[in-house]
Amino acid sequence: MPKPRTLFDKIWDAHVIAPQGEGTYLIYIDLHLIHEVTTPQAFEGLKLAGRGVRRPDKTIAVADHNIPTTNRAAGVAGIDEPDSLLQVQTLERNVKEFGVPYFPITSLDQGIVHVIGPEQGLSQPGMTIVCGDSHTATHGAMGALAFGIGTSEVEHVLATQTLIQAPAKNMLIKVEGGLGTGVSPKDVILAIIAKIGTAGGTGHVFEYAGSTFRDMSMEGRMTVCNMSIEAGARAGLVAPDDKTFAYMMGRPYAPKGAAWEQALAFWRTLPSDPGSTYDKEAHLSAADIAPHVTWGTNPEMAAPVTGRVPDPAQIDDPLRRAAVERALQYMQLSPNTRLEDVPVQRVFIGSCTNSRIEDLRAAAAIAQGRKVADGVTALVVPGSGHVKHQAEEEGLDRIFLEAGFEWRDAGCSMCMSMNNDKAMNGERVATTSNRNFEGRQGKNAKSHLMGPAMAAAAAVTGKLSDVRQLG
Amino acid sequence: MEKFTQLTGVAAPLPIVNLDTDKIFPAIYLKTIKRTGLAQWLFQEIRFRPDGSENPDFVLNQAPYRHAKILIGADNFGCGSSREHAPWALLDFGIRCVIAPSFADIFYNNCFKNGILPIAVPKEVCDELMEDAKKGANAVMSIDLESQTISRPDGEKVHFELDAFRKHCLLNGLDDIGLTEAKNADISSYEGKAQLERPWQFGLTQKASA
Ligand code: SF4
Numbered sequence: 001m002p003k004p005r006t007l008f009d010k011i012w013d014a015h016v017i018a019p020q021g022e023g024t025y026l027i028y029i030d031l032h033l034i035h036e037v038t039t040p041q042a043f044e045g046l047k048l049a050g051r052g053v054r055r056p057d058k059t060i061a062v063a064d065h066n067i068p069t070t071n072r073a074a075g076v077a078g079i080d081e082p083d084s085l086l087q088v089q090t091l092e093r094n095v096k097e098f099g100v101p102y103f104p105i106t107s108l109d110q111g112i113v114h115v116i117g118p119e120q121g122l123s124q125p126g127m128t129i130v131c132g133d134s135h136t137a138t139h140g141a142m143g144a145l146a147f148g149i150g151t152s153e154v155e156h157v158l159a160t161q162t163l164i165q166a167p168a169k170n171m172l173i174k175v176e177g178g179l180g181t182g183v184s185p186k187d188v189i190l191a192i193i194a195k196i197g198t199a200g201g202t203g204h205v206f207e208y209a210g211s212t213f214r215d216m217s218m219e220g221r222m223t224v225c226n227m228s229i230e231a232g233a234r235a236g237l238v239a240p241d242d243k244t245f246a247y248m249m250g251r252p253y254a255p256k257g258a259a260w261e262q263a264l265a266f267w268r269t270l271p272s273d274p275g276s277t278y279d280k281e282a283h284l285s286a287a288d289i290a291p292h293v294t295w296g297t298n299p300e301m302a303a304p305v306t307g308r309v310p311d312p313a314q315i316d317d318p319l320r321r322a323a324v325e326r327a328l329q330y331m332q333l334s335p336n337t338r339l340e341d342v343p344v345q346r347v348f349i350g351s352c353t354n355s356r357i358e359d360l361r362a363a364a365a366i367a368q369g370r371k372v373a374d375g376v377t378a379l380v381v382p383g384s385g386h387v388k389h390q391a392e393e394e395g396l397d398r399i400f401l402e403a404g405f406e407w408r409d410a411g412c413s414m415c416m417s418m419n420n421d422k423a424m425n426g427e428r429v430a431t432t433s434n435r436n437f438e439g440r441q442g443k444n445a446k447s448h449l450m451g452p453a454m455a456a457a458a459a460v461t462g463k464l465s466d467v468r469q470l471g
Numbered sequence: 472m473e474k475f476t477q478l479t480g481v482a483a484p485l486p487i488v489n490l491d492t493d494k495i496f497p498a499i500y501l502k503t504i505k506r507t508g509l510a511q512w513l514f515q516e517i518r519f520r521p522d523g524s525e526n527p528d529f530v531l532n533q534a535p536y537r538h539a540k541i542l543i544g545a546d547n548f549g550c551g552s553s554r555e556h557a558p559w560a561l562l563d564f565g566i567r568c569v570i571a572p573s574f575a576d577i578f579y580n581n582c583f584k585n586g587i588l589p590i591a592v593p594k595e596v597c598d599e600l601m602e603d604a605k606k607g608a609n610a611v612m613s614i615d616l617e618s619q620t621i622s623r624p625d626g627e628k629v630h631f632e633l634d635a636f637r638k639h640c641l642l643n644g645l646d647d648i649g650l651t652e653a654k655n656a657d658i659s660s661y662e663g664k665a666q667l668e669r670p671w672q673f674g675l676t677q678k679a680s681a
Contacts, residue, residue: 017661018654022635026654028661030672038554040504049648060676066502083502090504101676122675134553134577148577150555151506152584152647160651162658166634198489199547202576232550234576253678255671263671298489298550319488319545416498437493437551439516 004273038132042155069408111384114352121251125240141221143240171204177286185220186451190292201233239271296327311335347378354432355383366456372404373462430458474644480540484604491551510563544571549578
């Protein structure tokens with residue numbers, strides 16, 4: 001009997017073109033997503049070497065990081081920062097020159113690269129998907145092997161549609177049981193990262209399994225897979241199932257008719273074989289997961305919102321203690337402070353982690369009939385033009401606007417301070433994004449990661465809050 | 472890509488666990504469309520004070536370490552964002568080798584593409600090298616890639632592991648793309664087979680307006 005293979009093993013095996021010697025392989029890439037920040041130097045490299053793009057039909061471009069989230073109708077002319085403008089113009093020039101398909105920023109199709117892949121039906125089960133962006137693991141929710149690469153590798157994929165890679169190890173992340181009231185997929189992934197650490201997955205690909213993920217919506221699975229990199233994993237995967245297929249069906253770039261049937265038959269062969277073994281495992285019980293917030297400067301520095309800021313004096317390892325001391329100094333938090341007593345000045349609901357329609361619905365349910373607290377600026381930034389449109393159809397924009405939130409156009413926005421949206425003067429931010437690194441959301445910005453309903457709760461109370469208390 | 476054979480230089484101690492690429496190269500400077508001249512923004516937040524002057528406490532602002540060619544780091548070096556600007560900025564500053572107990576995968580990969588040698592050594596070994604690196608002007612180490620050894624300031628040699636393919640590429644300064652292009656026939660035959668098995672994945676993005 002052949003050895004049982006995991007979902008990762010099956011995708012990997014199907015994409016090996018040739019061994020490269022010494023444990024590395026040349027593998028084929030089915031879909032390459034590109035954006036304005038990590039591609040200018042790659043296209044420049046192609047030009048210098050006189051190379052072209054091998055498969056424009058497997059490449060899609062979009063601008064998301066640099067673009068303003070207001071006045072979208074103005075198009076590229078609406079970008080007022082010269083460097084941002086240059087980067088977007090460079091992308092537009094390159095896609096034209098190399099014949100790469102592109103979603104223009106005035107199009108409804110435009111959005112954050114990791115939101116539009118699944119939304120358009122471009123990201124499909126069993127594919128290898130890459131992007132010059134570490135949150136590419138998001139597409140793993142579709143049952144695709146999706147991972148982030150550097151700019152040299154972007155150039156390599158553009159030129160050859162392949163990558164030189166060593167196979168990853170398999171790690172099973174199993175969570176069983178139903179989520180408690182007010183507990184979201186974001187809390188699940190924050191709890192996983194807090195348990196295994198930011199390097200817990202290094203060299204591994206996660207397979208998220210167990211009833212919690214089976215019962216989770218596709219959008220929830222995307223939130224979880226999105227943050228696989230924050231635990232150091234190369235990628236995160238969820239086995240494709242009927243939910244995946246129902247999600248795919250009818251999307252603009254999904255296969256249709258006979259091709260759909262053929263694809264479906266292939267997709268059904270992908271889940272891990274019974275008896276598959278994993279190099280590493282982590283098990284959690286959903287019942288133990290409470291709404292989480294981060295208190296420090298990397299995503300493993302997280303705790304249930306009902307908890308307290310830790311005391312570095314209790315940490316034995318000197319380097320870890322120094323890291324926590326440094327984090328608390330940056331975050332201006334004293335040990336043992338109740339997390340629910342920490343005030344915020346800014347709230348950001350958006351990013352490739354939590355800007356899909358379900359996220360906006362969850363936030364709107366808390367915002368409805370309430371007001372953003374005095375002294376708090378709160379932004380809601382949909383992940384794509386289509387998400388924005390759908391939210392408006394459902395009246396979510398009215399709920400947010402009436403509550404005093406700002407309602408913006410699609411983009412990365414405040415997730416990373418590359419555009420006009422950033423925290424000012426070291427403000428403290430309740431954010432649904434994925435990284436709380438020093439300075440990421442603005443100079444001295446103090447970021448607390450959490451789910452969308454929790455962020456809305458922080459907006460209306462003006463402090464970190466347990467969404468379960470708001471009902 | 473510049474070859475990497477031997478390197479001798481000052482090693483700077485940087486004992487920060489989970490040193491992320493946002494810290495190595497802040498997001499706000501990612502707007503550049505160049506890959507050179509990035510050293511000015513390297514470690515921006517910890518290297519400079521808010522008024523733009525140098526922070527004298529930061530190791531790379533101290534006399535012997537200004538010309539460091541080697542960094543001794545801590546666990547999970549280079550985690551976070553995939554930005555290749557991090558190794559580009561290190562290279563531009565003059566760093567050709569980073570030694571740490573463990574690296575984040577993407578950063579590790581990106582180093583090799585730019586002629587930087589990342590060396591993973593066991594924690595106990597790294598602790599000793601960290602102590603060596605604190606010796607200021609005497610913190611001079613040599614790396615020999617061919618024999619896979621680090622020579623400590625006292626002359627003691629430490630062996631390190633590295634996969635043979637990456638070693639070969641670094642030693643010869645090989646361009647990955649050129650190597651892959653030599654396999655064009657393999658790629659084309661794979662594509663032919665894949666197009667039969669998974670035809671719906673071909674022509675995939677063509678519907679979008681170019
Ligand atoms: S939303 Fe944030 S994490 Fe996601 S792609 Fe944009 S900048 Fe990166």
